[in-house]
Amino acid sequence: MLLTKSDSEEQFTGPLEAGLETCMQRALSVLRESGNRPNFPEWYQTVVREADMAEPSPVRGSMIIKPWGYGVWEQIQKILDGRIKDTGHENCYFPLFIPLSFIAKEAQHVEGFAKEMAVVTHHRLKMIDGKLQPDPTAKLEEPLVVRPTSETIIGDAFSRWIRSHRDLPMLINQWANVVRWEMRTRLFLRTAEFLWQEGHTAHADAEDAMGETLKMLEVYRSFSEETLAMPVIAGEKSANERFPGADKTYSIEAMMQDGKALQAGTSHYLGTHFAEAQNIRFQNDAGELLFCHTTSWGVSTRLIGGVIMSHGDDDGLRLPPAIAPRQIVIVPMLRGKPEDADVLTFGEKLAADLRQQTAFGERLRVLLDTKDIRSAEKRWNWVRRGAPIIIEIGPRDVAGGAVTFMRRDALRDGDKVKSTNAPRDQFIADAPRLLAEIQGQLFTEAKTRLDSNIRRDVTTMAELEAFFGASTGDDDEAAEFKGWVRVAWSRPDGHELQQIENALKALKLSIRNAPLDQPSNYANCIFTGAPGVEEILIARSY
């Protein structure tokens, strides 16, 4: 584990040096050899690379998702898509390009996204003065925007598709890429182009739309916890953190191993703003023409960044079995000798028999790794990639009808790698249970970290400041594990809220959300001293 200790107050005061110094020392050779003092962001980038998940692309701020990383995304897609369909939604595909005028219709939406959009202005290139450049005579009459999100173009379709209350609710989802011209980017966590799903729905009234908003928030919460083994806190964003054009924005927030919060998914109730901007109307059973209430909700490839920062350790990535592209990898111990053939045959049969088993409702995903490299190196490659179970088979196993395996969630016993020997048939029968156990173990570790690192005893700004430390721009200070603080507030808005957020910002803090589960009575507001009406989470964040 990286930065956490399981209980007591140690995690609030103890800096991470012990964890940082040993971080990556064994497994991630590049860092070890560079002589640089590892820190969490550096650890993260190293894991992304060493686990073969993704790499930076020649295009600024964009990444290449490699097969192992994309395999994780495919699992996420498959499982989440099932849940989205189970809740009554259908998939569509809308265009990448959006006419500029569509975006311009909703004022807040414009304001929120104007600064980060990629714009297409020409439709042809031309060689001028020996340079290939946009042809001045091929200028588009109306610029096209590369979608940063699709509310406007889907809303436009809704305005044609919806006529009657019988057309409602309209429940649409799409899997797509979107582009936001972010200033600072990091692999998976924030890239200029990213993959996501975006749900867009229209409803007859506010109640139905709010029901949808919260239903999908719950889908995200359960998906994150059950499938990604990443515990989250679901809650409502403060007024200033709302999606541009939304009436209410909800999020799930996960705690990373450096104590920072990661917004892992959002669900928005958009009121009738987009319906009014785009004329999405229906006739009710009384014959009245009314505006629809719409919602939108999404999760992205950022989830993969969350998985890495939730479960990774000093040996690299640890993948929850539910999303591991290969749940069990068999490494044959080949030595360039005649008995290799027996080992391979044994391995093929083992793989085939394991594939007959099911876990998480699907056949086991098993790989016999026959690549022609040293067995020891092969094993560590799979450790770094986070394959949940790594089996080694050699002549001794073949002779004894046994397998030797390692659990990635409990790789080491002290400094030694821990392996278990089991009869072949028994292992096959046990494999589904083992995978479920690993999934549960990863969740439990992360859940313990989350639950034991939310402080509830901070009641004044002075204490908040003392806890998180003054903002000096000092890197080491920022890297220290702090966790989150849960406080009561009086939910001020407008200028007062802005001032509060500015004060928090000076401490590199932000309001993450107001958790859905609230107590029955409240302490006084930490900011205003007025009676509290709600509890909120405050943290450093990604």
Next chain:
RNA sequence: CGGGGCGUGGCGCAGCCUGGUAGCGCAUCUGCUUUGGGAGCAGAGGGUCGCGUGUUCGAAUCACGCCGCCCCGACCA
């Protein structure tokens, strides 16, 4: 866009101050020996030193301009 730093084989770096035909570790390839917990030895391949201009007999090294990347701000899933 402001402030700071950095661009040298795939990766991580040295060399620059004090100009003289480019070096180290890891990785890669070949061979031999090894192999049940990240192998050893020997050899080999691979570099427009970010780009351009200038100074100079000679530029990775000095000067000027440009480009790109990283960190800190502003922005954000």
